[in-house]
Amino acid sequence: MGWTIGVLAVQGAFAEHTKILSQLSVNCLEIRKKEDLITDHIDGIILPGGESTVMGKLLVELDMLDLLKQMINDGLPVFGTCAGLILLAKRIVNDSHVYLGTMDIVAKRNAYGRQLGSFHTVADFKGAGEVPMTFIRAPYIEVTANKVEVLAEVDDHIVAARQDNMLVTAFHPELTNDTRLHEYFLAM
Amino acid sequence: MNERYELNKNLAQMLKGGVIMDVSTPEQARIAEEAGACAVMALERIPADIRAAGGVSRMSDPKMIKSIQEAVSIPVMAKVRIGHFVEAQILEAIEIDYIDESEVLSPADDIYHINKRRFAVPFVCGAKDLGEALRRISEGAAMIRTKGEPGTGDIIQAVRHMRLINKQIRQLQNMGEDELFEAAKVLQVSYELVSYVHENGRLPVVNFAAGGIATPADAALMMQLGAEGVFVGSGIFKSGNPAKRAQAIVKAVTNYNDAHILAEISENIGEAMVGINEQEIELLMAERGK
Numbered sequence: 001m002g003w004t005i006g007v008l009a010v011q012g013a014f015a016e017h018t019k020i021l022s023q024l025s026v027n028c029l030e031i032r033k034k035e036d037l038i039t040d041h042i043d044g045i046i047l048p049g050g051e052s053t054v055m056g057k058l059l060v061e062l063d064m065l066d067l068l069k070q071m072i073n074d075g076l077p078v079f080g081t082c083a084g085l086i087l088l089a090k091r092i093v094n095d096s097h098v099y100l101g102t103m104d105i106v107a108k109r110n111a112y113g114r115q116l117g118s119f120h121t122v123a124d125f126k127g128a129g130e131v132p133m134t135f136i137r138a139p140y141i142e143v144t145a146n147k148v149e150v151l152a153e154v155d156d157h158i159v160a161a162r163q164d165n166m167l168v169t170a171f172h173p174e175l176t177n178d179t180r181l182h183e184y185f186l187a188m
Numbered sequence: 189m190n191e192r193y194e195l196n197k198n199l200a201q202m203l204k205g206g207v208i209m210d211v212s213t214p215e216q217a218r219i220a221e222e223a224g225a226c227a228v229m230a231l232e233r234i235p236a237d238i239r240a241a242g243g244v245s246r247m248s249d250p251k252m253i254k255s256i257q258e259a260v261s262i263p264v265m266a267k268v269r270i271g272h273f274v275e276a277q278i279l280e281a282i283e284i285d286y287i288d289e290s291e292v293l294s295p296a297d298d299i300y301h302i303n304k305r306r307f308a309v310p311f312v313c314g315a316k317d318l319g320e321a322l323r324r325i326s327e328g329a330a331m332i333r334t335k336g337e338p339g340t341g342d343i344i345q346a347v348r349h350m351r352l353i354n355k356q357i358r359q360l361q362n363m364g365e366d367e368l369f370e371a372a373k374v375l376q377v378s379y380e381l382v383s384y385v386h387e388n389g390r391l392p393v394v395n396f397a398a399g400g401i402a403t404p405a406d407a408a409l410m411m412q413l414g415a416e417g418v419f420v421g422s423g424i425f426k427s428g429n430p431a432k433r434a435q436a437i438v439k440a441v442t443n444y445n446d447a448h449i450l451a452e453i454s455e456n457i458g459e460a461m462v463g464i465n466e467q468e469i470e471l472l473m474a475e476r477g478k
Contacts (some may be wrong), residue, residue, distance in 0.1 A: 001278060008289070009205070011203060011205040011226060011241045011442060012202055012206070013201045013202055014204075014205070014224075015204070016201065032443055032446075038248045049202050050202050051203070052263050053224040053261065053262060057224045057438075058224065058439070058442055061439065062442075082202075083202075094261075113283070114257075115263065115283075115284075115285040116342075118195045118198070118199065120191055120194070134194075135200060136199050137199065175198050175201070
């Protein structure tokens, strides 16, 4: 398609996203420092799963947070999975940190408890049909503003949503062989 | 079992590119989280102290582990003795996120490792070579780390183990299909696992480096050698300025390929742990459990 998608690669499961994007013949760029955001043009960015505390801290320490926030506010398409959702949330109920805070959602971290609470399921995703969903120490969305479109719910909790150029999932589409959600993102 | 095992391997994938730090108090756990640890390993004594104290070393007090679970929001791991499945049952009961069946503690069984397939919580195990790594995986380990030599601050053994595992992976990759059966026999593992490595050129689980990492350069060295993340034990809280060193190691793991950033973060981080050279070690922990 000739597009280049950046994948934030400061910590976490970024290689899994890169693999899926390659399957879809999309160029990938691992973003590890501020220069990576400045030097090369990207048509969108993925914030992968990992530990949000680590990624959030590294975004600040590597002086990338403000620039990335501005790029998203200027319309750069962004797809946050799990920890990426936390980075984008305007507020986190059980954590005082706010990282990018560009999306009008309130999220709950580790909402299903510790690793024994991690699970896999299949549920409906608006516009993509039934998709496999892997939740690893996952968050969910507690509250959304009007302008946020809810895309998927599991057990009455919101697990996927979209607001303009921002797409988030509490689960990890990059851990399955299903490429539909990455295609959904690329179509944005 | 199968789905649970996948979920457990998945958690290790989320830890990639990160630093798992040994901590022995809630205060240290908070320092580690604040410094950017992607998980902490709760244990009463860090390996350097275990080495110094001698005696039998066992699973930590569950109360101490719980106090660390309460102190941080990142995953909490803890160690059990090799083969001590009851210690593992206890850690599962307090909902630990990962169990390290570890050669750092005194082994409880000199023949059998824990049958990790029986557990819902994930296990990480140490390995010095590909055979050990694959045997631990057949027993149900969802993550592997090099053994290195814990508590020494000396990187040589972690390097040796990582290089050997990589070399053996490359050898399997280049073998003809007919040769894999013999390779399985030599490595003492199943044909299926050997065949997976032959086809994919990697272990079927995430592989971290551990044992002897003391500086940001050590961490970056292990990453450039192919580790997917690092464990740092004594290297942090036995150093002059734990918070600063921990932060520097976290950044070194992210930008392990950028010498300019590595130079910058290696500056002025206080004294590294003193360490012990290979020739001065009396107890080789890496020889425990094969």
